[in-house]
Amino acid sequence: MTRTTTNPRTRKPSGSGIVPVLAFAGIVVAVMQTLLVPVIKDLPELLSTSPSNATWVMTSTLLAGAVSTPIMGRLGDLYGKRRMLIASLSVMVVGSLVAGFTSELLVMIVGRSLQGFAMGAIPLGIGLMRDGLPREKLGSAMALMSSSIGVGGGLALPVAALVAQHTDWHALFFGSAGLGVVSILLTLAFVPESPMRAVGTFDAPGALGLSAGLVLFLVPITKGSDWGWTSGTTLGLFGAAAAVLLLWGVMELRLKAPLVDLRTTARPAVLFTNLASIMVGVAFYAVSLVLPQLLQLPASTGYGLGQSMVVAGLCVAPLGLTMMFTAPVYARLSAKYGPKVTLMMGLLIIAIGYGAGLGLMSAAWQTIIIAVVLGAGIGLAYSSLPALIIGAVPASETGAANGLNTLMRSIGTSVSSAVIGMVLANTANQVGGVAVPTMHGFRVSFMIATGAVLLGLVFAALLPGRRAAANAAKPHLVASSEGGLEVERELGLEVDQVAAELVDRAGFRGRVLTADGVAVARAKVTLIDRRGRQAGATLSAADGGYALPVPAEGAYVLAVTAGGHGPLASGASHPGGVRVVEVELSLPTSAAVLT
Known part of the structure; x- marks a missing residue:
C-alpha cells in the first residue's frame, strides 16, 4: 500500500524564482536533445563509424530520456522531487563531460545516454510546480515550462552551430555541462523541496524491463538494413522486444506501485x-x-x-x-x-x-x-x-x-x-x-x-x-487543472457553498488554522488516497474553511501547504455513505519559511 506523508524539514525557504528556474531546467533539457543537430551530417566522419551507427549518438539520448521520465518521476515521489531534479541534472553533467573528452563511438553513446537523464527534469519540474504553487498561478507556470522546451530547442540550434563552427565540436558538451551546473545551483538557491512523499518501493524490475524492451526494439530498426530485414538477428530482436514488453506490461499491471x-x-x-x-x-x-x-x-x-x-x-x-x-x-x-x-x-x-x-x-x-x-x-x-x-x-x-x-x-x-x-x-x-x-x-x-x-x-x-462536465448537475464543482474537484473561483463561489453541497455527499470539511487558532486563507489542501494519489484539492476560504468530496470510503491524508507555515499531513478516515467528516487542520509556524 502506498500513502503520502510530508516532512517539514525538507522544505527550504521559498523563492519567487521557482517558475523561471524550473523553466530554465526545461531549456537545458531541450538543449540536450538538439545539441548535436548542427553537426549531425559530420558525425560518421567525426566518430570514424558508419551512418547507421552514428544514428545512435542521437537515439541514445532520446531513449534514455524516455526511460528516465517514469523512473525519475517515481523516485521523486519517494525521495523528493527537488532532490531527484538535482540528481537528473547531475547525471547529465557527468554525461556531458564523458562525451566532451572522447571521439570513440561507444564512449560517446554512453555519455549521450547519461545526458538523456535530463529529460527527468520535465515531470519533476511540473510536480514541483503542482505541489508548491497556488492554483491560480499553476496554469501559466506549466505553460511556461512547456514553451521553454520549444524555446530551448529553437535557440540551441543557432548557438550550438556558432560554437561548433568556430571551435572544436567537443566544446558543445562542455557548454552543456556548464548549463547543467548553473541549473543545479539555481535549483538549490530558489526551488523549495516538495513536502509530499509516497511511501512505497521503487519498481526496479519495471525500470529494467522498460529499458530492455525499448533497446531491443530500436536496435533492429537502426541496423535492419545492414543485417537484412528478414535475417534471424533482426527478426529475433523484434520478437524479443515484443516478448519483453509484453511480460513487462503484465508485471506492471500486477504491481500495487508500478513504475508506469x-x-x-x-x-x-x-x-x-x-x-x-x-x-x-x-x-x-x-x-x-x-x-x-x-x-x-x-x-x-x-x-x-x-x-x-x-x-x-x-x-x-x-x-x-x-x-x-x-x-x-x-x-x-x-x-x-x-x-x-x-x-x-x-x-x-x-x-x-x-x-x-x-x-x-x-x-x-x-x-x-x-x-x-x-x-x-x-x-x-x-x-x-x-x-x-x-x-x-x-x-x-x-x-x-x-x-x-x-x-x-x-x-x-x-x-x-x-x-x-x-x-x-x-x-x-x-x-x-x-x-x-x-x-x-x-x-x-x-x-x-x-x-x-x-x-x-x-x-x-x-x-x-x-x-460533458462530470458534474453537470453541480455546475459549481469542476475538474481542476490538477485533476481534483475544486471550487471554481471564477464563478465567485465560496467554500461554504461546496460544504453545503456535501450535505448530500461524502467528504471532509473543516478549517485551516495556525497553532494559535488564526484562520489561514488560501492554504492549499490536497486529498491523497491510500495509494498515494491525489483525489482532490482546494484552497481555503477567507475564514480558513475548506471542503473536499471523497470518491469512496477509506483512509486518506489531508496535506496542507501555505506561505509562512510549515507543511502539514493529517491522516483521516471516512466511513462511507452520505456523511461529512469534520477535520480541523492546524499548521505549524515555520520561521524558516519566508512570506
Whole structure:
C-alpha cells in the first residue's frame, strides 16, 4: 500500500524564482536533445563509424530520456522531487563531460545516454510546480515550462552551430555541462523541496524491463538494413522486444506501485491520446534531423543549399519559437472548441507543413516557412495532450496518466530518430569515402513524418467528443487543472457553498488554522488516497474553511501547504455513505519559511 506523508524539514525557504528556474531546467533539457543537430551530417566522419551507427549518438539520448521520465518521476515521489531534479541534472553533467573528452563511438553513446537523464527534469519540474504553487498561478507556470522546451530547442540550434563552427565540436558538451551546473545551483538557491512523499518501493524490475524492451526494439530498426530485414538477428530482436514488453506490461499491471501505471490506458480517450502522442513525437523530431543537413550540404550536390552551420541553425530556430507563440492561441481555441479539435487542427497543420515541404526544399527561405508551419502545428498538438489526459481520467489518476503520456511522446521521438536516421543512412551516396544524404532520403523522411501525422489524425478523430462536465448537475464543482474537484473561483463561489453541497455527499470539511487558532486563507489542501494519489484539492476560504468530496470510503491524508507555515499531513478516515467528516487542520509556524 502506498500513502503520502510530508516532512517539514525538507522544505527550504521559498523563492519567487521557482517558475523561471524550473523553466530554465526545461531549456537545458531541450538543449540536450538538439545539441548535436548542427553537426549531425559530420558525425560518421567525426566518430570514424558508419551512418547507421552514428544514428545512435542521437537515439541514445532520446531513449534514455524516455526511460528516465517514469523512473525519475517515481523516485521523486519517494525521495523528493527537488532532490531527484538535482540528481537528473547531475547525471547529465557527468554525461556531458564523458562525451566532451572522447571521439570513440561507444564512449560517446554512453555519455549521450547519461545526458538523456535530463529529460527527468520535465515531470519533476511540473510536480514541483503542482505541489508548491497556488492554483491560480499553476496554469501559466506549466505553460511556461512547456514553451521553454520549444524555446530551448529553437535557440540551441543557432548557438550550438556558432560554437561548433568556430571551435572544436567537443566544446558543445562542455557548454552543456556548464548549463547543467548553473541549473543545479539555481535549483538549490530558489526551488523549495516538495513536502509530499509516497511511501512505497521503487519498481526496479519495471525500470529494467522498460529499458530492455525499448533497446531491443530500436536496435533492429537502426541496423535492419545492414543485417537484412528478414535475417534471424533482426527478426529475433523484434520478437524479443515484443516478448519483453509484453511480460513487462503484465508485471506492471500486477504491481500495487508500478513504475508506469498501465491501468489508465484501457479508456478510449487515454488510449487514442497516447497513440496520437507517439505520432506527434515522430513528426516533431523528423524535421530536426532533415532540415539542418539539407541546409548545410554543398550546392555542388545539386540539391544542397550550401549554408553555414549558423545560418542553418537560424533557419530551423523558428520551429521552437513558433511553438512558444502558439500557447496563447491554443488557450483561446481550446476554450472555444475543446482540446480534441485543437489536437486535430495541430495535426492537420503539421501534415500540411510536411506535405508542402516536399516541394519547398530549393532555398533557405523555404525551409524557414516549413519550420514556422510545423512549429505552429506541433505547438497546438503538444498543448492539447495534457488537457485531453486530464479530462479523461479521474482525479486520482491524473499523475500516472500524464506520466504515461510523456513516456509515449518520448518513445515517438526515439522511434523518429532511429527510423529517419536509418532512412538517411541507407539512401546516402558515397562521395570521397563520406556518406552524403540524398534528396530522395530527405523526401522519404518527410513522407514518413506525413504518414505518421495522418495516422495520428485518425487516432485523434476516434477520441470522444468534448466531454460533458462530470458534474453537470453541480455546475459549481469542476475538474481542476490538477485533476481534483475544486471550487471554481471564477464563478465567485465560496467554500461554504461546496460544504453545503456535501450535505448530500461524502467528504471532509473543516478549517485551516495556525497553532494559535488564526484562520489561514488560501492554504492549499490536497486529498491523497491510500495509494498515494491525489483525489482532490482546494484552497481555503477567507475564514480558513475548506471542503473536499471523497470518491469512496477509506483512509486518506489531508496535506496542507501555505506561505509562512510549515507543511502539514493529517491522516483521516471516512466511513462511507452520505456523511461529512469534520477535520480541523492546524499548521505549524515555520520561521524558516519566508512570506
